Amino acid sequence: MHSTIENLKREIFARNSGEPEFQQAVAEVLDSLAPVLERHPEYLDQDIVHRLAEPERQIIFRVPWIDSEGKVNINRGFRVEYNSALGPYKGGLRFHPTVNLSIVKFLGFEQIFKNALTGLPIGGGKGGSDFDPRGRSDRDIMTFCQSFMTELSRHIGEYTDVPAGDIGVGTREIGYLFGQYKRIQNRFEAGVLTGKGLSWGGSLVRPEATGYGTIFFAREMYGTRNESFEDKTVSVSGSGNVAIYAIEKAQQLGAKVVTASDSSGVIYDPDGIDLDLLKQVKLEERGRIREYADRRSNRVEFHEKLADVWQIPVDVALPCATENELDLESAQALIKNGVQVVAEGANMPCTADAATLLRETDSVLFGPAKAVNSGGVATSALEMQQNASRDSWSFEYTEARLDEIMVSVHERCRATAADYGAPNDYVLGANIAGFTKVVEAMIAQGVV
Known part of the structure; x- marks a missing residue:
């Protein structure tokens, strides 16, 4: 099985050359999969690893905008809609000069398993731009966000793809993005973005x-x-x-x-x-x-x-x-x-x-990101629930829900690791628990 894993890595790396962050994320997951593939050889028969490593959709677009000094700027926008087996694509937008396709694919790949571990009905995706908001005026950031959303709006929706914030994208940026989406679509679709302001559809506890x-x-x-x-x-x-x-x-x-x-x-x-x-x-x-x-x-x-x-x-x-x-x-x-x-x-x-x-x-007890930091996307999903029901929950209730979800994520990781003979290996537990939940849904839905 070790040779099978190595062959899978070589093939995926060759198909995604020049993307070191993405390759690192794939290797970290694949290196945990030998025991689950031995237990479930049907996953190999379905070629599930190659299917999982290939995004369902990769979108790259130009973002032209004019800054406060009248200068025309061109940035590059990304959205990788990675896997929707469990629900609409869900994952943040990152605005940072280091953003490229490798970074976005690595983040989107991680997001698949992170979202699966929460137990909530959300798939995995990620996006962003090489735009740097540091030192920019509010007007520049608004102008950029409006141009970015003009293109992104073609690809998202509350039942399709629900972006949120990440590095460089906070409530201010989400506000500008949401305003432009509302303007283009001519409807108040609150569930299309999470991380919104509390006065217009956001959730308490989301920043925390x-x-x-x-x-x-x-x-x-x-x-x-x-x-x-x-x-x-x-x-x-x-x-x-x-x-x-x-x-x-x-x-x-x-x-x-x-x-x-x-x-x-x-x-x-x-x-x-x-x-x-x-x-x-x-x-x-x-x-x-x-x-x-x-x-x-x-x-x-x-x-x-x-x-x-x-x-x-x-x-x-x-x-x-x-x-x-x-x-x-x-x-x-x-x-x-x-x-x-x-x-x-x-x-x-x-x-x-x-x-x-x-x-x-x-x-040392080592907790991997896909489990440890899943509370952010979990609360984004709780924001989606509140938007869908036109409801608003208290801080105490929402925090209690978050706590409950994180306890269940921990237990899911630990129980899975124990089932595979390594009760303190949270990396193994997180990778296998997330992987099996997603691939079972993929297999059930056919070769799509």
Whole structure:
């Protein structure tokens, strides 16, 4: 079976050459599939792996727009509608200069399994643009979003494809996108986008959901060792919604979070992050992380080297920034310093070597992104439910639903891993649980 897996990888890599992030995501899943393919040889007879690795639809389009200075700009837009076996395509839009087809395909491929693990009826997709919103005026961002949606609107709908936000796309951008969609379609189709403002169809807990969900999953991991977050020291990378609300929930559970970061550097606050100040700098002022250090006490350290966030001794490490931010050297430092739990709040934040080392270290519980950060898309699906029923739920009720979903995701991963003889291998459990749910639906629906 190992040779079969290697042959599948070679064939898929050859068909998708020059796409390293996508290849990394595919390899991470395929390397877990030997036991399930041995148990279910019919999956090979149906050529299900090749079918799953090929997106149902890949859309690339030009985004022309005129900025505030009258300059014509051309960006590239993407939407990969990957798999709809379980429901309409569901996944975020990322606006960042690094966005390319490989990035979007990797994110969309991961989204298939992440969405399946939630148990909710949503398929997998992802999209975005190489547009950089940093330093742009609100008018420039609105103009870009309107041009982007003019093309994207041809391909989405509440029963077809439901985008949300991701890096560079928050409530402001979703608002501009939704307004243009409504203008083009001449109807208020609230379920076509999630992450909307609360006054026009959004859901409470959606901004907090990925960060909260990360902590709920890590809490369940800790629970398998009869441990809790109480009095634990935590390092977090990033300072967007995922990181900030992971910090918030970890603090609520009694932990001390000592780090945060952005693309300019890392802060280490040994007294524990002042969450109100961090929110003011990053969410209200859209400032740089160094401004936190400048306004806080003299004990706060600022490091320009991003990897320094993983050199600090902690009990829990939560990479919540971006892909491949935590490399092998960083993983070795975490293990040497006694880390107990590493949970991926971002999408594929650990390099392949780092993930392998963490996964194989008995003293460490390692939670993969497709399980750990599924709370964001789960709450997006809850937003879709509220839109469909013209309802609005309380914060407490929605958070309780999110908590319940994350507990079930953890249990699904752990039970599946145990069924295949490796109860603490969350990577194996997440990959096989997500894979089997999707492929059974694909087989039931025929060769489509």
